Amino acid sequence: MVAKTGSHYEVIVIGAGVAGIYQIKRLVDLGMNATVIEAASGLGGTWYSNRYPGARFDSESYTYGYSFSKELLDEWHWKEHFSAQPENLRYLNHVADKFDLRRHMQFNCRVEAAHFDEAENIWRLQINDGRTLTCRFLVMGLGLLSIPTLPRLEGMESFKGRSFHTFHWPHEKLDLSDKKVAIIGTGATGIQVIGEIADKVGHLTVFQRRPNWSAPLNNGPISEKEMAAIRADYDEIFATCARTPGGFVHEPDRRGFYEVPREERVALWDRLYRTPGFAIWLANFREIFMDEKANAEFSEYIADRIRQRVKDPKVAEKLIPKDHGFGVQRVPMETNYFEAYNRDNVELVDISETPLVRVTETGLRTSERDYDVDIIIYATGFDAITGAYDRIDIRGIGGQTLREKWKDGPSTYLGIFIHGFPNLIMPNGPQSGSASTNYPRGIETGVDWCTALLKHIRANGYVRAEATQEAEDQWTRHVNDMYAMMLMRRAKSWFTGYNSNVAGHEEGRFRPMIYNGGAPKYVRRINRVAGNDYEGVTFSGAAPVASAAS
Ligand code: NA7
Numbered sequence: 001m002v003a004k005t006g007s008h009y010e011v012i013v014i015g016a017g018v019a020g021i022y023q024i025k026r027l028v029d030l031g032m033n034a035t036v037i038e039a040a041s042g043l044g045g046t047w048y049s050n051r052y053p054g055a056r057f058d059s060e061s062y063t064y065g066y067s068f069s070k071e072l073l074d075e076w077h078w079k080e081h082f083s084a085q086p087e088n089l090r091y092l093n094h095v096a097d098k099f100d101l102r103r104h105m106q107f108n109c110r111v112e113a114a115h116f117d118e119a120e121n122i123w124r125l126q127i128n129d130g131r132t133l134t135c136r137f138l139v140m141g142l143g144l145l146s147i148p149t150l151p152r153l154e155g156m157e158s159f160k161g162r163s164f165h166t167f168h169w170p171h172e173k174l175d176l177s178d179k180k181v182a183i184i185g186t187g188a189t190g191i192q193v194i195g196e197i198a199d200k201v202g203h204l205t206v207f208q209r210r211p212n213w214s215a216p217l218n219n220g221p222i223s224e225k226e227m228a229a230i231r232a233d234y235d236e237i238f239a240t241c242a243r244t245p246g247g248f249v250h251e252p253d254r255r256g257f258y259e260v261p262r263e264e265r266v267a268l269w270d271r272l273y274r275t276p277g278f279a280i281w282l283a284n285f286r287e288i289f290m291d292e293k294a295n296a297e298f299s300e301y302i303a304d305r306i307r308q309r310v311k312d313p314k315v316a317e318k319l320i321p322k323d324h325g326f327g328v329q330r331v332p333m334e335t336n337y338f339e340a341y342n343r344d345n346v347e348l349v350d351i352s353e354t355p356l357v358r359v360t361e362t363g364l365r366t367s368e369r370d371y372d373v374d375i376i377i378y379a380t381g382f383d384a385i386t387g388a389y390d391r392i393d394i395r396g397i398g399g400q401t402l403r404e405k406w407k408d409g410p411s412t413y414l415g416i417f418i419h420g421f422p423n424l425i426m427p428n429g430p431q432s433g434s435a436s437t438n439y440p441r442g443i444e445t446g447v448d449w450c451t452a453l454l455k456h457i458r459a460n461g462y463v464r465a466e467a468t469q470e471a472e473d474q475w476t477r478h479v480n481d482m483y484a485m486m487l488m489r490r491a492k493s494w495f496t497g498y499n500s501n502v503a504g505h506e507e508g509r510f511r512p513m514i515y516n517g518g519a520p521k522y523v524r525r526i527n528r529v530a531g532n533d534y535e536g537v538t539f540s541g542a543a544p545v546a547s548a549a550s
Contacts, residue, residue, distance in 0.1 A: 008134045009033050015141035016105050017045020019428045019443045024104050026451040039110040045143050047088040052169040054196030055085040058333045059438045062230045067238050077227050081276055082219045113393035121463045140426045147387035149501040150378050155359040163376035178202040185379030188332035198340035205347045205371050211319045213326040217333035218276040245518030247438035250282035257287035257294045269301050281331045288327055295325035302326050309338040318350050329493035383502045384494035385430045385513045386410050396421035409511030411476040417467035425450050431479045433522030436514040449526050461542030471536025482516040
């Protein structure tokens with residue numbers, strides 16, 4: 001028997017981000033004894049930490065917010081089509097306050113270890129404050145991009161100025177005027193930062209290893225009148241998101257790429273280039289994702305756009321990716337990014353030609369020369385998707401560690417269960433529907449499904465739920481097979497588990513991290529599983545054991 005000492009919960013949720021907030025709401029509504037454990041000092045996950053200038057949604061704001069409460073939808077006014085971090089954090093705090101969720105959250109608590117106790121069928125969690133907490137079910141709301149990674153450069157500690165990863169951008173206001181700033185990394189984050197600070201810094205030196213394809217965000221304010229129209233349209237907006245593969249409002253152009261004459265293709269692209277958000281990526285022809293020739297033609301269209309916007313042709317060429325086509329990795333959306341390079345105070349250093357050698361006391365050294373700066377910004381990405389799992393000592397049946405099980409890439413059932421790790425549930429795990437789509441839409445689906453599962457378990461008095469090996473193998477194969485159709489498979493990006501700064505994640509080691517089948521297909525699949533008595537999951541406990549392989 002498990003003693004109810006105040007340190008035991010029916011459910012513990014790790015992480016108070018977008019997933020954790022909604023998950024605890026659903027658990028509290030069910031009257032479950034549940035808590036959220038959060039390492040940071042406040043809620044919000046991504047939006048708590050990423051406070052760098054330019055941090056904002058690439059989802060339309062009104063598709064990012066929660067859909068579960070009409071009252072919440074009616075009272076919240078998104079101020080911009082792609083809302084920025086301060087507003088996003090205010091929103092998440094508003095949600096927590098409105099539904100009185102904060103009292104179910106424990107901050108500044110980092111879970112260091114989670115071990116499954118096979119005799120009791122509970123998880124034992126070691127918290128960094130010395131406590132041991134136990135729970136029957138462990139729900140992971142860890143975040144896909146919550147473990148920032150730094151380059152492995154000699155001399156990083158010796159730098160006398162300020163340096164930080166964008167994830168750790170100082171919370172207090174940082175005056176950059178008159179400062180010489182270096183930024184390393186030109187992914188989605190670097191591109192947002194550069195576009196935002198170029199006209200606010202004394203001098204900016206961008207250290208680019210590989211350029212990224214990027215297109216205009218076309219952001220703008222939302223007036224009271226527009227917001228009223230959005231509110232009236234919410235049902236349709238969410239229905240569209242549910243219908244589209246990416247969970248966004250952008251529907252793919254279902255005409256065949258080659259059936260549409262070239263002039264019409266270009267007319268579509270001209271329109272999409274002016275359209276807000278991911279339209280340029282997701283409302284495009286589907287062949288862009290799968291057909292090398294179609295992708296090359298569209299990439300060349302975007303390359304010309306870059307050439308038109310960047311005055312120095314040599315700089316323009318350096319900003320055009322040569323090693324991958326447009327859209328084979330998540331597309332960074334930009335505001336004034338390419339124009340930044342037309343400024344006298346902005347300099348591009350191509351470190352594929354002159355590699356970074358080390359950090360010095362006064363700045364950065366490439367193979368060619370020294371760059372003295374006051375501030376170094378590392379926009380160098382994340383140990384994505386599985387990184388947050390790897391940082392916790394998670395042990396399942398027989399003491400098997402998850403780190404070891406996933407060393408060559410994740411394997412899951414539906415992105416929700418892991419064989420050998422009973423009672424551990426991931427509403428937005430690796431290989432689930434949310435990672436590659438409009439994140440909160442996938443999260444709501446995942447959380448709702450996991451909540452229904454927990455209700456089912458409770459109703460039947462089960463004490464243990466675990467995916468079968470067979471079901472996990474089948475799902476992981478399915479996830480893997482789907483990459484075969486996608487040009488994305490060969491991209492060096494966090495979608496395939498690439499990160500040059502993490503041992504074992506360097507180039508060449510493909511990991512099936514995300515589900516590429518699209519949101520509607522994923523939802524149909526998990527609903528079918530639930531409808532078939534959770535096929536592929538074995539339950540045990542008070543009720544007779546129900547088991548079925550998928
Ligand atoms: P990304 O997309 O992983 O980008 C990281 C960038 O940092 C990328 O340009 C990397 O170059 C560069 N990088 C990483 N390590 C190094 C080292 N050691 N030296 C030089 N340059 C380096 O992360 P982001 O934070 O920009 O975006 C993550 C997601 O956040 C994004 O997709 C959105 O969904 C939100 P590389 O390409 O590896 O040569």
